[in-house]
Every structure is written in structure tokens, then in C-alpha cells.
Amino acid sequence: MKKQFNRMKQLANQTVGRAEKTEVLSDDLLQIERRMELVRLVSHNAHKRLVTCLQGHIGTEAEKRHKKLPLTALSQAMQDGGSQLGEESLIGKMMDVCGEAESRLASELMQHEVQLVRDILEPLNQLAEVDIPNILRQRKQLAKLVLDYDSARARWLQASKSIHFSTNYQATVAKVETLKDEMDEALNKVEMCKDQLSADMYNFSSKEGDYARYYVILVEAQADYHRRSLAALEGVLPTIQAQNDSWMEKPAYGTALEEHLKRSNREIALPLEACVMMLLETGMKEEGLFRIAAGASKLKKLKAALDCSTSQLEEFYSDPHAVAGALKSYLRELPEPLMTFALYDEWTQASNVSDPDRRLQALWVACDGLPKNHKANFRYLVKFLAKLAQDSEVNKMTPSNIAIVLGPNLLWSKTEGTLAEMAAATSVHVVAIIEPIIQHADWFFPDDVDFNVSGMFVAMTPEPDPGPFERRRPGSLVEGDTPRKDRYLSYPRSSPCPSPGLSIYPRTLTRQESRGAAAVSALYVVADESITVKETPAGEQEQPMPLPS
Template sequence: MMKRQFNRMRQQLSHPNISGRALETAEYLTEDLLQIEQRVEPAKRAAHNVHKRLVACLQGPYGADVEKRVKKLSLMSLSVTMAESFKELDTDSSLGKALEMSCFIEGMLAKILAEFEMALEREVLQPLNKLSEEELPVILKHKKNLQKHILDWNTIKSRLNQAAKNSGNSVNANTGPAASSAAIKLENLKEEEEEMKRRVEQSKDEYMADLYHFSTKEDSYAKYFIKLLEIQAEYHRKSLGSLDATLAELKETHSQPDSPFPMDTAVLGVYGMPLETHLKNSGREIALPIEACVTMLLTSGMQEEGLFRLAAGASVLKKLKYYLAIGSSALDEFYADPHAVAGALKCYLRELPQPLMTFELYDDWLKAATVKEPESRLELLRDVCNSLPKDNYNNLRYLIRFLAKLAEHQEVNKMTPSNIAIVLGPNLLWPQQSEGSSVQLDMASVSSIQVVGVVEPLIQNAETLFPGDIDFNISDLLTPPVLEIKDSEGPSVEESTSHLIPAEQVFSLPGERQEKP
């Protein structure tokens, strides 16, 4: 008895936080388990309090999907307001362009924020809630059971000691029936004491197993908070990357005045003309600007950082568009400016009267992209691809396979499938606008964000969705400039070997087919 009391005093001095009934369990635990036990309840409080505060930090509705969450964010409200405002401005003005670009990026930031909050819920909030409301309460419940069983056991032992004294007194007094009754009561209490001892041992084993399990899982619990910081870092990186890209393009465009280079590319039968009209008139399978720009970019643009993201000089871009529209062969100078080539390609896609991915399939594209199961999503995207008109399918296949090739160099050019989809997706697909429809006001924000979710998986699964070998220089459109080094007796000269199909061949009459040279 004195040894037990001494152990209790030592444990209380070593662990001053142990009080009251906790001392009942302390004498059954080793020093290591006592230290672990002291961390369980604080861990539960920490998980509960951090979870509660993190939920309060969320800007979107807890548990909502991306679409519903985005609509509730203040950034999206700002984007919609910008969309309403720039619709009243001339989009050719610098103010209109700046407002339109800002509208898009605010919507993109809203999507990034929504995805961040969903990742936070999935990888931090839900595990913390489970820890504080399920896992740790089980340990504390087993501790409480052990304390109760120890208390009951001690009570029975006291009663047993008292019964033993009473039984001894009865025997000594030789009272007969009283002695017999006391003996029976003593036997019953012994059985109860044995049963309670068994329960204490069982509860102790459960509790000790819980504590050992907790000690092995503490590193995993700590990773929830590390994951929180990792998700926050990724959120800020993506937001900053989107802002940097948009700012660079916006500043570049804003700082360069329009070139006085006179032209109206739409009347030349290329830019601004329906795809099928241009292909029919030119006898081509792939639109001239698409093939010409892709061919040039494959030669000199694949390693260029920020391709399709950084803007080219307005005058250079206008000149290239004009040369492409008239079928000029003087394209050598543009190989040195891949951003101008990428800009000319973007302009062609953006100026099509109907997007390359068509108005009719707009809802089908978005529906397919929102399917969460990867294989089902891929199958639906394949079905929509196969539903495209032949001309649209051929040109989209050609372009997406090129973009997938561009993404292979992402370590150098920084253009991942996601980045490419952000800057090029809104030029490939947009909803048809109705005159005076207020529903369309947020088109430049919400729609553009959804389209990114369509175009990115197309690039990621290009060979699956658009199978087969592909020849990018399908019509032998042009060859890159070559630097020829003559023998030592002659000077070195740079000789251009770039050739583009003459305008009279490119723009043949309807029904005529262009022969390859």
C-alpha cells in the first residue's frame, strides 16, 4: 500500500497536469505512455480550434463544388461587374481592352481561389475534423471507461475487504447462520472483484493500444498543417503566375500604339471569314494562318518562354496578318519573333465568326469537362470531338496536337497544358451571345474559366482524342530560312528558302483544288 501511494506521489510530481481520476489510470501506464497521454487532449483541442478558424477563413460556401463556389466569391462579382462595364465600351479602345483583360483575370483568380479552398477542405479541413471529432474522442472515451472500471474495481475491493472482516468476526463469534451468510457474500464479492479486474485489464489494453497508435500517427497529424502551407504556397504561385502573364500582355499591348499599316484582312478572305468559306475558296484542309503559324513556331518558337502568353508588337502583328492574308512569301523576318506568330494565330481563331469548337457543341463541351471520373470524362470528350463538322475536327486536331507538342517543352517555355488552355482556350470556344441578353454579361469571366477546363484535358490527351500520325507541314507550305556557309574562298551569306503558296493559288475559286508542288 505504501509503495502504491509513493508511486502516485511520484507520478503527480512528474506530471502536475494529472489530477483527480487521471491518477487512477496513471499507475497502469509506463512513463512513455504517460507522456503520450498528456498530448491527446491538447491535440484534440488544437485540431478543433484550427478547423473552426480555417472554416471561418473560407470565402466560398463550405462543401460546394467549383462552379457554385466560384459564383459566390467576391472576385467573381468583380469580374461580372467588369464584364457589364466593358460591354458598353469600344473593345478597340485601350480602356475597353484593359477592362476586358482585367475581367478575365479576376474570373481566373476566382477559379484558382475556389480550387484552393476545395483542396483545403479535402486535404486539411476534413482530416482535422475527423481527428478532433472521431479519432481522438475514441481514445478519450476509452480512457474514461478505464477510469470508471478502476473506480468500480476499487469500490468492490473495499467492500470485499469489509466483507472479509465481517466474515472473520462471524466465524470467531461462532454465530452459525450469520457466519454462513457472510461467507456466501464474501464469495460473491470475490467473483465480482475478479470480473471487474478482468474489465480493468481489458480496458487498459484498449487504452494502451490507442495511445501507441496515437504516437505512431502523430507525424501524420503534423502533416495536415504542412499540407496547409503547401496548398497556400501553390495557390499564391498560381495566382501570381496568372497575374504576371496578364500584366505582361496588358502592358505590352497598352504601351504600343496601333500601326498605321493599312489593311482590312477580313475582305481578303482569311481573317474574320467563316472557316468553311476560307477552306473552300483556298482548296485547303487546314486554314492558312493555322498551318503557316504552326509551321513557323515548330521551327523557332518551341523553346520560347511564354508563347501565346506574351504579346507581340501591334505593328509587327498587323504586318504578319496582312502577309498571311495575301499569301505573301516574305515571312523570313517573322521567324525571329515567335510571339508575333503566336499572336497572329490567336487573332485568326478569335476573329472566326464561329469558334473552332462551334457554338452548337458549347454545352456538350462543358458538360463533358465537368465529369469527375477521368475515364468517363475522356470518353465524353471523344464523343464531342467526333461530333464536330469535318473541317472543324481536322483543324482542331491539327492545332491540339501542336499544342501538346508545345507542352512537351514546358520545362523551358513554361507553357504547361493548363497555361496554354488559359491563354488560348477562350479563343477556341465561347458561347453564342444574344442581343440584349443580360445572361451573357459574365461571358468573358465564367465562360472563359469553364473553357479552360475543356481545353486542358484535350491537350493532355491529344493523341488519345485525336489519334494517328500527323504531318504539320501538310501542304508543304513553307520551309524555314537556312544559313548556308560557303567554302573558305567565298563569303558567308544567309539565304532565305522560305516559300509560301502564291496568293493566286491560295485563293483559288470555289471547287478548285490546290495541287501540292
């Protein structure tokens, strides 16, 4: 209260001219201050007008923003009309094709507006509503500190003049010293605030080119948006001229993962999800899964069925080895491995780390560097493989065996050579990479996985008991039961079903535990070459691999 009173008194004296006012800012800083206020005003106005140009709503999620666009409504109306008219009507076909084009335009507009918000609106708002106001608040704080200093200085000067006329010399001298200390402290605060303010103001002035760049980015983004929109429209014309080609769906096998997911609007590749769902029904207890080769004709038929996205897959449930072979083929025929060429060196370097804990950490870093779609599909596959390894005592597929037979289909180098040569060069590293990831799947990917992610698969009802020479797919339900979605959720081995709100962490497993009690002699196929692998006998104990803290 006393400091406030002294400050008001000093301000009043300076206003009427009875006291001097200390100027702490140089002329160039005062000029920057004036320009800064003007920049704040024009930036605020530009931000406000640009917001009105957007068709979507700021702050909403991309999907909701997309649904609210007028182009999305037009696209939906055209596609609905095409569906009503049917493919036998040329108008219906054109409405469907053009509706898709309008949807692409809506997506481009949504992406364009998201870019405007991210690259222009948010920086402008930060500048006009945060950065400049913070500097101006510092300027006001400096003015208060200067008033405190002027007040303390005036009181010190007055006390110094009256020291010779005081009757109590020692008390007066002590008061003068106290006022001198107060003045020095106030001056120190002024200098500190002035230095910070000067640095911020000079920093603002030096970034004027960056602030001007926002408007250049706006024009560049608009130009890019219109080019992409034009390309989207021009892409419709060849489709109209060649209807047969436009309606042919590109197979999933041999197609890049990103392209397949984008075209099919899926999170998990169709062959991967379909094969996993079929194996969950009939293959988890099958001995030598992924190791024993399937019949060539059945495998070819299943791959063709998955390529055309047929839902008639019931006949393949009875042959888990064909399903496993189809899954291996999909992974092997990807133009880029699921674990990517770009991270090949990181994966191999991580596998060479001698310390188990650090190796796991290095593998986690490499895994975290996977592109979003690759990581999601890799997580889905690893969770399934970990679930498969839980039945290793029956199916003989331990994490080590799985890594041996499936690893070369997940990661290979970009160097030239046959698949067998690349697999041989990579196999040692791949096993050291894949095996610990499967063993500690719940540490690498803590969340549960709904294997029926698309919702298009349902549990099969039991079939009648077949004859002695007919192989029967094991039933998944008993009479009166209803399919449960959570039957396809992956849970850690330590708990069959996690409690709500609890995090599940895997315990430390020994390799002996994961491999089962018996020795396994495995024959598997990589690039049509047979390789025999002998596993460690059950009597030889191995040290457990501790999880990183």
C-alpha cells in the first residue's frame, strides 16, 4: 500500500512538472513500440477476416469439419442418387463418379483449411493476442518500476538535503542509507526489466520478415489447393472416358500399404485382418502354423478371394495353413516391408545392442519411428503373434519359431538380390528383432487390440460333426451362446481380462517359458527354399530377459 501511494504521488508530481521523469528506452525502442501496437491491430483484423473465409468450423476435429462442408453434402447427395439409379444406369454411374470427385474436393478443402489454421491463423493469433500483448505488459511493468525508482530517488535526495539540519544526526544518516538501498534495489529492478523488454522488442523487430511470411504462405497454400483441386477434377475425366478401367479394383497383394489403406478406407489391411480373424477361429492350436506350407491351389484361391474383397471365406476356415500362407504372402509381396526400408539400419543396430534392457529400448525407439499406418498394422500383427505364442505348448510356435519363419517377411534390405538371398542376409538380425517384440508385446503396445477392427467379421457357429475323413473346423460357440466382440480382444497372459482403468504390464518371461517343455524341429519355407531349424532342448535353461524400468 505504501509503495502504491509513493508511486501515485510520484506520478502526480511528474504530471504537473514538479518532478523529473526518467526515460529508460532509447528512440529506436520507442519506435519499435509504436510499430508493434500497429502490427497487433492489423494482425488481429487479418485473422478475423480470414476466419470468415473458412467453410469449416475452427476447433472441430478433421472428420467433423469434413462432414459440415457444403461440398460434402453435395457429394453425399450425388452418391446417394447414383446408388438409387444403380450401375446399370449411365447417369447413376456418372453421379457416383462425380460424387466421389466432389468428396475429394471436400477433402482437399478440409486439408487446405486445416493447413490455413495451422500455418497462418494460429501464428497470427499467437502474434496478435499473446506475443505482442506480453511485450506491452512488460512495457507497463517497466513504467511502474521506473515510477518506483523515481519515487525512491526523490525521497533519498530529500533526506540527504535535510541531514545537516537534523537534530538526530545518526537516525537521519541511517534513514538516508535505508533510502539509498531502496533506491539501488529499485534501479536494479528497472535495469533487469529494461534488459528483458529490450531483448523482446529487438527480437520482435528482427522477426518482422517471418511475420510477413505468413501472408506469403497464405497465397502459396491457396495456389497449391487450387492446383490439387484442379488435379482432382481432371482425374475424373479419364475415369468417365474409360468406365471399365475405373471400376476395376486394384488387388491388395503387391500394393503399397498406404495406397491400399487409403483406397479401402481401412485402418488394418484387409488380408491381414481377414487372415487373423480366420486363424483366431481355427488356427491357434494348429501345430506348425506359418511353418508348414499349404496347398498351392488353395493358397492361390484364397489370395484371389482376398484380392477381390469377397466375403465368402467360409471354406478356408478348415485350412489354417492356407490362411497362414496367405498372410505370409501378403507381407512378403508388399513393395516396402511392413517395418520399412527407411528404418532398416535402426532395426539392425538395435538388434546388435548387447545389453537386453538397452536392446529393448532401442527396439522401442525404432518401432516408435514407424509411419502411422505401418505402426498400426505392425501392432495388430504383433499382438496376434503374441496371442499365438501363448499356445506354443500345443502349436509349437514359440516367439523364436515365429520370428524365424515370419521375420524375413517383415523386414529386408533394399539392396538388389533374390528374396532368399535377402532373407539369408537378414535372418539373424530379424530373429533378434522380432522375438523380443513378440515376447514383450504388451510392453511395446500396452493397449488391447480389437482384432475385429472393421466389424465385418463374426464368430462362426458350430458345424455338424463331420465324417471320419472330413476335416472339421472347430466350433467357436456352443448352443445358445451369442458372438461376443471381446472374444477377439488381446489380453496379457497374466490376466484373462483387464479390469477397467488398470494398466496391464507384461511380467518377465524366460525363453524356456515361452518355448514350452518340448524340443521342436521345424521345417519352414522362405522364398520356396526349405530350411530346417532345431530349437533348444527343454532341459537347457536360459536367463530371463528383464523389462526396462
